Amino acid sequence: MDVSAVDLFCGAGGLTNGLEAAGIPVEAGFDVDEDCEYAYESNNHAKFVPADLAEVARRDPAEIGDYLDEDADVTLIAGCAPCQPFSPLNHGSDSTEHAMYGMLSVFGEIVKHVQPDFVVMENVYEVRDDPVYHEFVRQLQELGYNVNRDKDKRVYCPDFDIPQKRRRWVALASKQGTLDLGEPICTDPTQYKSVEEQIGHLPPLEAGETHPDDWLHTARSLDDINVKRVSQSKPGGTWRDWDEELRLECHTKESGSTYDSVYGRMRPEDPAPTITTQFYNLGSGRFGHYDQSQNRAISLREGALIQTFPADYEFAESLEDIGISKCGQLIGNAVPPELGRVIGDRVIEFLDGKDRQEAITDY
Template sequence: MNFIDLFAGAGGLSEGFIRAGFTPVAHVEMDSAACYTLRTRMAYHHLAKQGRLDIYHSYLSREISRRDLYSHIPESVFNSIINQAISEENNSAIFAQIDELLDGQEVDLIIGGPPCQAYSNIGRAALKHVKDDHRKKLYVEYGKFLKRYKPKVFVFENVPGLKSSDTGIHYQNIKEYFDKIGYHVEEKQLNARSFGVVQDRKRLIFIGWSKDIQFEYPSFNQNETEHTSEDIFYDLPSLQAGGGTVISEYVENTSEYLTRSEIRRDDDILTQHITRPHNVNDLSIYKLAVQKYQQGLLLKNNEIPDTMRTQKNVTDFLDRFKVVGSIPHTLIAHIAKDGHHYIYNSLDQNRSISVREAARIQSFPDSYYFEGVTEIFSRTAAFKQIGNAVPPLMAYKIACQIEVGVREINKN
């Protein structure tokens, strides 16, 4: 069974479907850094199938370059990654590339979610001056792929704020549009934590299926994980602000949870456990936030002493400085700009979370390497990709249920 991933990002959603047995035909993504991440991940999967992960480990260990790694991979593997923006202007060219990749095959599934910032409650406030955000209508472009490739099923992911954005008109339009082009569609608000992810992350998951098949929205076995941030951070070395290296050493053996969730394998190499630097004033605020958190209190922006406060606004976004607690709050792409909303819960490690800690909150495997456009590590590019992603563990459990349904369709 194969799939196309639209607005693929760094591939979190795709990773879950690959793990469940689906085969990617194409990933379409406009961000060049994310496309390099996808190429590196496809290199990983190709080498894993061949039993040649030693080559991949040589890359993570900086024994070989990215170009050297890619030289071991057939060009056909990388052809599946299409670095273009999905748009009316580009779709014809994207269709041509996908048609060539398909070579007459049918498409079983399309997955993906257009950029969510325009719909999210936080993004909505930041974009209130934008009169006509084109991203709110990208579902129409998504639909053009449905109309062309006619998959049996599709998965469309977005933020819960979609239902209330612009008084709910976009939510209604999306449902009506998918119905008009031949798909039954249902959606549920699902929390990544209910799928084993150590993060409180609510998402709207639309699942659509062709009106000429028998299918129904899967009944997911949802149980909130009892694991905490301590369970996903305990084996990582201590860091200070601006600390860490591209390659590090684990300080503890793996655990049953890390193994079961496929976050860490015995042969993994710890990479990208790197934190951003902070100025002295921000570090003072971080310490204050952690002290309050450990007393069971949350630091509000209007409670920060005037001599320390960097934001004059004391009426909006009062939780600008936020500690990552036992169950981390939703990770978003804003972490690429600053770490104020993701302060590490320790007075001894006065900093925001590292790239690898952010990746683990999202349930990315430690073998997942987040690329920049060049081979020089880009902390900003990595944080952006991680914040925008669907947690692979959540995606995997959704994919497993869809796989059962699609196989039943194929039997009939």
């Protein structure tokens, strides 16, 4: 059965890469950020379309359907609308005030006018509490889609062999019954894929060094005091491991004393913390390399591998073309390709009739 898909808010192509790995052809990815084009087209078989989807939705949302193969038996629209309005990193700000708050409604408007056979919506775990998300689901149901139950939307990435403690919310909609992600791949936390398993093979680096054979394997430089801090940090430890003179002023205040993970090292035997857009910054979380002989934050390549991008995934022609900050943003904002592959595999199994479920009316 031939499937044809498009990817909305595609970014660097993580979701597209996973769907293609599962055997689902993706025709095009749409994103307003043109810096995504090189990564998207260099690693995937889909076309990158620079587009403000809010403007497309105002003009003619049905035009997204023109990119789908008209001869395909089944069509699919996938996407991760910008997560920032709903993210816990938004620090309790009113989500409705965020400039990108309306993008999930834009997603819904496109689905309404194209009406593919399947809809895949991936987002941060916190989106489940927002009215715009509930309106999105209500609209899907009014259009005749069956949406997976809330208990089946909760995704803890280590359960699916993804080596980071990332929690996501995945809504799957179908007009042919109810689709879900099925049983976790790994149910024993002691068997979760670890950060050491994922990146331990890479050559060691010093802070500020770039590996000559892979410019993405580059670690941000550190000033002297941060080198001292990370050199005294233990895997899984806290700032309390440091000498008194190295501690930050905020650590002496009650409000800052609980921020244990900042400047911390990962534990080699555990999954990594959630990869954010600032993972290359030592002070942005527990992003210190677990190896105590490497006094640095993880490299761009290490972050990409923890996100499950293929080892040869290219994000730009050179670091000078894009810069560390932008590259970190592309990596941290991406849907882990392995999660995309799990979703794609389930769609294929559903179409093959191996796991077709009855329609569910509640969500």
